[in-house]
Amino acid sequence: MCNNRPQPINNLFNLFSKKDYRFAPLLKIQRHATLLLKINRAINELLPESIRPWCRVANIRHKVLILEVASASWKFRLNFERSQLLSASKARILPFFSSIDIRINPGLARKQLLTMKNSNQNYQADNPFLNKKKLRHKMVRQFLSEKSAESIRHLALQNNGRVKNALERLASLSERRSIN
Numbered sequence: 001m002c003n004n005r006p007q008p009i010n011n012l013f014n015l016f017s018k019k020d021y022r023f024a025p026l027l028k029i030q031r032h033a034t035l036l037l038k039i040n041r042a043i044n045e046l047l048p049e050s051i052r053p054w055c056r057v058a059n060i061r062h063k064v065l066i067l068e069v070a071s072a073s074w075k076f077r078l079n080f081e082r083s084q085l086l087s088a089s090k091a092r093i094l095p096f097f098s099s100i101d102i103r104i105n106p107g108l109a110r111k112q113l114l115t116m117k118n119s120n121q122n123y124q125a126d127n128p129f130l131n132k133k134k135l136r137h138k139m140v141r142q143f144l145s146e147k148s149a150e151s152i153r154h155l156a157l158q159n160n161g162r163v164k165n166a167l168e169r170l171a172s173l174s175e176r177r178s179i180n
Helices: 009-013 025-046 072-092 106-119 121-126 132-140 146-158 162-179
Strands: 055-061 064-069 099-104
Touching: 025 055, 025 064, 025 072, 064 072, 072 099, 146 162
Parallel strands: 064 099
Antiparallel strands: 055 064
């Protein structure tokens, strides 16, 4: 197991403390991050235009390129491109990749939506994910029919406590509809 004990901060920043400065921890991290940025740029050139904003290089581990996508639908779409992407990346970028692993990162979708929001203010008004007031307004407008409300009230009479209160609140949605 690795030496996981706390290290003095001098060991992290002092690159020339050992004979071979390539093993300094922060230098390793910096080189890995630079490599990932270069590979991300190269992979983006290989991807179709529509997938680029929703995909990025997450890491490289044991000769496996790990890509992050915004949702399952983008993962499904990228799976079709996987073999072409792998062969193109072996030819153009680094020949040592053995496979590509695709993972879903919903945070990437949020980041992309916010980027789109900043670049296009009209997009914000039309997108319910960014306009929470509009989303709440739409949720309030979903009502029950009278028949469904009757069934729920009947079920509420047979229960007691928290379940009864919840069912009564649910049945009251049909009453709100008749008021509006």
